[in-house]
Amino acid sequence: MAKPNIINRQVLIDAAKLCLVEKGIEKFTLKAVAEEAGVTQGTVYYHFRTKEQLLLDLVKDICDHSWNDIAQQQNHENIVKYALESAKNRSSDEAFFHQLFFTLTVASFQNEKIREQLAEVLQAENKALFQHLSKIWRQSPIEGVSLETWGVFFNALIDGLAIQNLISKNVQIETFFEELEQLFIGLTKLSANKK
Structure with a gap:
């Protein structure tokens, strides 16, 4: 070599x-x-x-840069807006991130090593979401739902929207992210009102 x-x-x-x-x-x-x-x-x-290893490292690099940029935001409201804007940009039909991510997901069904590495990426994203939510919410806005679960939920929600946007051109991505921000604001108010 x-x-x-x-x-x-x-x-x-x-x-x-x-x-x-x-x-x-x-x-x-x-x-x-x-x-x-x-x-x-x-x-x-x-x-x-392998090509797959390069693609995995590319996914990790994009995720790391995104989370590092989000972590630089000092104001908690800015973190939410910035994170949602970042997610929206990665979910657009012109962005290659989710195309790449889902291509690797399909490849992982036949390749255990790719599956393990993608699992690490997802766990890192879930952990980052949990850490940011812990700074914004003192406690879960809904009793019985942990902040860890909220992190996984938001991560899955963004990935699910990206799938829909890649497959169907009828998805109103701008509207969805505006309403997702309102949902988050409402949940934040619920969290603040809990004693």
Whole structure:
């Protein structure tokens, strides 16, 4: 196997993002990533053994950047608005994040390693949601529903909306996210009113 050029994984991940935007997932290859990064195909294989591994690392990178950006928000109301805007952007039919995520989800049905790694991504997202909810809500707005469950619920809700938006062009994504924000505001008021 070829020794890597002096290039780090992040440069290759960034090149992979550009490839996905320019070529789409159907024409996405490790060779195309190598060309975009200006390195040999062996360099890409050195860092990522398979196309699926590169795609998984790409999903992790997008999630990590999104959660890091959200964590920078100081005002709790801004966190909610920023998180919903980020989720809406990742759910649009032009965004490749959910296309990529769902493609890997399907691949995980036949590949245990991909399944385990996607499970780690989901657990990290659920944990991040729980941590943010814990800062905003003193306690769950509904008795018997834990903040951990709310985190999983919101994560699944966003992913479910993304599926609908990718499949059906009739989804009113702007309206949905506006109403989701109102739902969150209502739940926050319920949480604040609980003693």
